[in-house]
Amino acid sequence: MALHSAGKGKLLAVIGDEDTCVGFLLGGVGEINKNRQSNFMVVDKNTAVSEIEDTFKRFIKRDDIDIILINQNIAEMIRHVIDSHTQPIPSVLEIPSKDHPYDASKDSILRRARGMFNPEDIH
Amino acid sequence: MYTSVDEVCVAIDKLMLQNLELIEQKVVVTVQLEGLLRDGHIKLAKARYIQGKENIGVLQIPTEDVQMNSLFELETFIKDDKKEDEAIHFDICRKETGPNKKEPQDPIKWFGVLVPQNLRDAQKQFQSALYLAVQSANISAKMITIPEKLDHLKNIKNNFLKEEE
Numbered sequence: 242m243a244l245h246s247a248g249k250g251k252l253l254a255v256i257g258d259e260d261t262c263v264g265f266l267l268g269g270v271g272e273i274n275k276n277r278q279s280n281f282m283v284v285d286k287n288t289a290v291s292e293i294e295d296t297f298k299r300f301i302k303r304d305d306i307d308i309i310l311i312n313q314n315i316a317e318m319i320r321h322v323i324d325s326h327t328q329p330i331p332s333v334l335e336i337p338s339k340d341h342p343y344d345a346s347k348d349s350i351l352r353r354a355r356g357m358f359n360p361e362d363i364h
Numbered sequence: 365m366y367t368s369v370d371e372v373c374v375a376i377d378k379l380m381l382q383n384l385e386l387i388e389q390k391v392v393v394t395v396q397l398e399g400l401l402r403d404g405h406i407k408l409a410k411a412r413y414i415q416g417k418e419n420i421g422v423l424q425i426p427t428e429d430v431q432m433n434s435l436f437e438l439e440t441f442i443k444d445d446k447k448e449d450e451a452i453h454f455d456i457c458r459k460e461t462g463p464n465k466k467e468p469q470d471p472i473k474w475f476g477v478l479v480p481q482n483l484r485d486a487q488k489q490f491q492s493a494l495y496l497a498v499q500s501a502n503i504s505a506k507m508i509t510i511p512e513k514l515d516h517l518k519n520i521k522n523n524f525l526k527e528e529e
């Protein structure tokens with residue numbers, strides 16, 4: 242069975258509240274490339290939902306980003322966009338934030354997996 | 365491949381069980397991630413208490429005028445054979461620094477030279493959280509392939525049932 246690398250030097254992107262972004266950037270995931278494109282977005286209470294949507298879509302289109310980390314409460318705001326993203330790359334991970342604990346019932350991937358156990362589907 | 369409807373049913377059952385196991389793994393990893401992030405946030409808050417509220421925040425992060433390089437690099441593997449358990453696998457490691465390569469700046473320097481130990485601890489927590497996030501992404505990658513396989517098996521099962529009729 243062949244395993245081939247699709248590319249090295251890919252990035253993780255972060256969409257989150259101030260503390261989540263500061264934390265992960267302190268960890269060393271931040272990158273601003275030659276075109277002045279960053280791989281993170283700090284969301285505060287004044288950020289418009291359309292702005293988050295645009296950033297998320299831009300991250301999906303970039304081929305150097307393979308994992309997108311997004312706070313679950315922010316993912317809730319743009320749930321329809323996240324649900325419509327079904328490609329395996331980039332992988333979208335919903336992470337808990339400081340103020341909002343993780344709720345497995347909201348996670349897009351878990352909801353999709355649980356959907357398989359629909360009584361109507363099983364026959 | 366499959367010779368009877370029973371074999372297909374066994375395969376479907378196996379896939380369902382695998383799905384349940386993956387759901388469990390995903391939840392366990394995410395809960396671990398939550399713990400690490402919580403510790404990281406507490407350490408960050410302590411560092412902020414010591415150094416001052418304005419000194420640790422988004423204002424210290426370089427703006428888009430300055431080029432910034434990630435300390436980590438992600439490698440993605442794609443398996444050619446999609447019948448296997450997983451099609452995609454992510455791997456994360458620290459960027460190699462050689463004599464010819466310029467070492468990226470440690471982000472802790474954005475916050476000053478003599479930073480509190482808590483900030484260093486927070487950095488470690490968030491870095492461990494990254495490895496866990498990649499683990500979680502690998503589980504998700506496995507989960508994504510299951511519905512497709514299940515549909516395929518259901519089609520085979522329906523064909524068998526039609527033949528029997």
